[in-house]
Amino acid sequence: xxxxxxxxxxxxxxxxxxxxxxxxxxxxxxxxxxxxxxxxxxxxxxxxxxxxxxxxxxxxxxxxxxxxxxxxxxxxxxxxxxxxxxxxxxxxxxxxxxxxxxxxxxxxxxxxxxxxxxxxxxxxxxxxxxxxxxxxxxxxxxxxxxxxxxxxxxxxxxxxxxxxxxxxxxxxxxxxxxxxxxxxxxxxxxxxxxxxxxxxxxxxxxxxxxxxxxxxxxxxxxxxxxxxxxxxxxxxxxxxxxxxxxxxxxxxxxxxxxxxxxxxxxxxxxxxxxxxxxxxxxxxxxxxxxxxxxxxxxxxxxxxxxxxxxxxxxxxxxxxxxxxxxxxxxxxxxxxxxxxxxxxxxxxxxxxxxxxxxxxxxxxxxxxxxxxxxxxxxxxxxxxxxxxxxxxxxxxxxxxxxxxxxxxxxxxxxxxxxxxxxxxxxxxxxxxxxxxxxxxxxxxxxxxxxxxxxxxxxxxxxxxxxxxxxxxxxxxxxxx
Numbered sequence: 001x002x003x004x005x006x007x008x009x010x011x012x013x014x015x016x017x018x019x020x021x022x023x024x025x026x027x028x029x030x031x032x033x034x035x036x037x038x039x040x041x042x043x044x045x046x047x048x049x050x051x052x053x054x055x056x057x058x059x060x061x062x063x064x065x066x067x068x069x070x071x072x073x074x075x076x077x078x079x080x081x082x083x084x085x086x087x088x089x090x091x092x093x094x095x096x097x098x099x100x101x102x103x104x105x106x107x108x109x110x111x112x113x114x115x116x117x118x119x120x121x122x123x124x125x126x127x128x129x130x131x132x133x134x135x136x137x138x139x140x141x142x143x144x145x146x147x148x149x150x151x152x153x154x155x156x157x158x159x160x161x162x163x164x165x166x167x168x169x170x171x172x173x174x175x176x177x178x179x180x181x182x183x184x185x186x187x188x189x190x191x192x193x194x195x196x197x198x199x200x201x202x203x204x205x206x207x208x209x210x211x212x213x214x215x216x217x218x219x220x221x222x223x224x225x226x227x228x229x230x231x232x233x234x235x236x237x238x239x240x241x242x243x244x245x246x247x248x249x250x251x252x253x254x255x256x257x258x259x260x261x262x263x264x265x266x267x268x269x270x271x272x273x274x275x276x277x278x279x280x281x282x283x284x285x286x287x288x289x290x291x292x293x294x295x296x297x298x299x300x301x302x303x304x305x306x307x308x309x310x311x312x313x314x315x316x317x318x319x320x321x322x323x324x325x326x327x328x329x330x331x332x333x334x335x336x337x338x339x340x341x342x343x344x345x346x347x348x349x350x351x352x353x354x355x356x357x358x359x360x361x362x363x364x365x366x367x368x369x370x371x372x373x374x375x376x377x378x379x380x381x382x383x384x385x386x387x388x389x390x391x392x393x394x395x396x397x398x399x400x401x402x403x404x405x406x407x408x409x410x411x412x413x414x415x416x417x418x419x420x421x422x423x424x425x426x427x428x429x430x431x432x433x434x435x436x437x438x439x440x441x442x443x444x445x446x447x448x449x450x451x452x453x454x455x456x457x458x459x460x461x462x463x464x465x466x467x468x469x470x471x472x473x474x475x476x477x478x479x480x
């Protein structure tokens with residue numbers, strides 16, 4: 001069992017700040033599939049849970065604790081206790097001992113017909129345990145780890161996605177130009193309308209034609225899974241992810257044409273401000289050289305990544321891979337985004353095993369995507385590299401076991417609760433596919449990255465429990 005300082009190290013590592021009683025457990029939802037909601041989260045006497053709400057993205061989660069806070073906390077000494085070892089100086093698990101613990105759990109029947117696994121020592125990059133770790137399999141939503149690394153490395157954590165309003169004086173036309181931000185809110189749209197109406201008033205333009213421009217994206221807007229409440233049509237212009245019920249996460253009724261709806265709402269806001277608007281129903285490309293009247297910028301990319309990771313947000317995921325495509329000069333389509341993600345990750349060289357990987361989408365909803373457990377653990381280790389602070393939100397956005405996001409309703413039974421508050425991981429769930437990839441500080445204080453992937457499963461809840469047992473065992477193991 002863990003000593004007191006070991007539990008403190010784990011809690012500090014995940015950056016928890018307020019009582020779990022404040023956590024709003026709303027899921028989990030993942031990869032287009034709803035998992036069973038738990039009746040309770042953690043007991044109120046646990047003082048180490050926080051839901052990310054309020055700041056950054058209106059209506060969305062605030063950023064998790066900064067990388068500096070998370071990494072510094074790993075070396076902190078607990079009150080009244082011995083100093084905790086640095087997570088890179090604590091003894092690493094012995095591969096043979098680790099295998100003795102994990103292999104029987106990986107053979108659990110609930111994990112289906114194909115199981116792969118990888119555990120990597122973050123400090124050294126050494127693989128400590130592997131089982132089919134190089135085999136590329138359906139990742140489901142754990143592919144969002146790759147989505148995040150590619151976008152952050154291509155654009156930087158401070159990049160903001162613009163939604164612009166431009167003026168074609170010759171044609172007396174206004175264009176609402178989508179830049180690919182799915183998180184635009186009604187309030188942001190009202191502010192855009194306020195600024196636009198002021199600018200039009202200064203130009204004496206009392207009557208205008210309004211069109212919307214979605215030309216940044218190309219290819220089909222509909223995801224290959226077809227119409228689905230787990231993802232809106234993928235378009236460069238939308239408000240609240242095309243949601244029709246006021247929700248901010250999880251499945252919801254979606255607009256058939258989010259760009260048209262956004263343009264109609266914008267036209268209504270302009271009319272409220274006295275502008276006489278004649279609106280074009282069809283999207284049109286804004287002319288080159290059109291004058292910018294107003295702009296709204298998204299939250300920084302790091303915050304979008306955290307929101308995507310915490311709630312497994314499919315709409316943000318598809319936006320981020322298209323932003324990566326734009327940055328690399330590829331078409332902002334499903335195919336172009338897949339090429340861009342692979343090319344961006346390839347810039348890290350042999351550190352990332354990409355042979356055989358296929359990035360069919362950014363969200364993991366497409367079953368034709370393939371990645372290996374070994375690639376996921378190396379992406380996570382790369383994100384912890386002190387020399388790459390731009391990637392840190394990949395880790396700070398990971399859900400915390402039994403506390404928040406898509407892990408908020410898990411790790412609450414006898415077999416898994418030792419991982420509560422200690423396991424941080426991205427979940428992945430499709431029918432017949434269950435995956436888990438994340439980080440943990442083990443019982444000796446060593447920082448590890450792991451990925452456990454199962455296909456051919458028939459009992460979703462059983463598979464979740466089996467995956468959680470693997471991660472919990474890793475958290476509770478010195479394994480020497």
